[in-house]
Amino acid sequence: VYRGKRKDGMEKRESIGGPAVTRCYATDTEGVTLVEWLDQVADADGRTETVADKGIVASRMTASLFRHLETKGIRTAFLEEISARELSFRAVHRYSFDLVVRNFSAGSFAERTGVAEGKALSRPTAELRNRNDGGQRYFLNGYDALALELVKEEDLRKMTQLAFRINEILISYFAERRVDLIDLSLAFGKNKEEVVLTGALSPDNMRLWDRDTHERLDADRFRRNLGNVREAYLEIYKRLGIGSLKPEELLGE
Numbered sequence: 001v002y003r004g005k006r007k008d009g010m011e012k013r014e015s016i017g018g019p020a021v022t023r024c025y026a027t028d029t030e031g032v033t034l035v036e037w038l039d040q041v042a043d044a045d046g047r048t049e050t051v052a053d054k055g056i057v058a059s060r061m062t063a064s065l066f067r068h069l070e071t072k073g074i075r076t077a078f079l080e081e082i083s084a085r086e087l088s089f090r091a092v093h094r095y096s097f098d099l100v101v102r103n104f105s106a107g108s109f110a111e112r113t114g115v116a117e118g119k120a121l122s123r124p125t126a127e128l129r130n131r132n133d134g135g136q137r138y139f140l141n142g143y144d145a146l147a148l149e150l151v152k153e154e155d156l157r158k159m160t161q162l163a164f165r166i167n168e169i170l171i172s173y174f175a176e177r178r179v180d181l182i183d184l185s186l187a188f189g190k191n192k193e194e195v196v197l198t199g200a201l202s203p204d205n206m207r208l209w210d211r212d213t214h215e216r217l218d219a220d221r222f223r224r225n226l227g228n229v230r231e232a233y234l235e236i237y238k239r240l241g242i243g244s245l246k247p248e249e250l251l252g253e
Helices: 054-071 107-113 142-147 153-175 229-240
Strands: 012-015 022-027 032-037 040-042 048-050 078-081 086-090 093-104 120-131 137-140 179-191 194-198 206-210
Touching (some): 032 054, 040 054, 054 078, 054 229, 093 153, 120 153, 153 179, 153 194
Antiparallel strands (some): 012 022, 022 032, 032 086, 040 048, 078 086, 120 137, 179 194, 179 206
């Protein structure tokens, strides 16, 4: 566990977990959590692989997209970039499930419906994904979430409205960069009485296809053993125009 004051004055304390691609830490600043993005990609079975610079791409992309959403009136838990791989967030009560918004048939949706992958849906659809004790994600609907007392009905309504609005904003954002937003998985938390977006927005939890070639520019390149994972992440990073990966330009250097 890292302890001691950093250049920004924040003290990173004990690890409080996180998925395979990130690590979350408590800090000495009340109500603030630090998230570090790792150079790891992972699949649903827990298989991982190291991909150079991937943590920088995912961290900076998350910060950039959260800022963009905030300019459109979306409330988030994001605070600031601490380094090239670290972001700070307001500590919120994070819901145990994610909300997946789909614009095209892909992944498990294609498997369970039989609709060909890549087919555009007539309108976006949403589903909830929870995690069991083994970390495996499973589908549940809103009635399930309410019956299991995972969320209050009013908060679920707000969350769903926010998810569709976020999806609408990001569809336009990526379209300007010749990328189709196939689907995305969103995490929400409760900050007092307010439902806010938290988590990440990167190729780890979004399916992003080149609009012209339909080339996959996301973590499916690892999940499906397609190769060129790093190249796909760097291509999205380049199209977003966030900046260089040169060491002298990294925030934490």
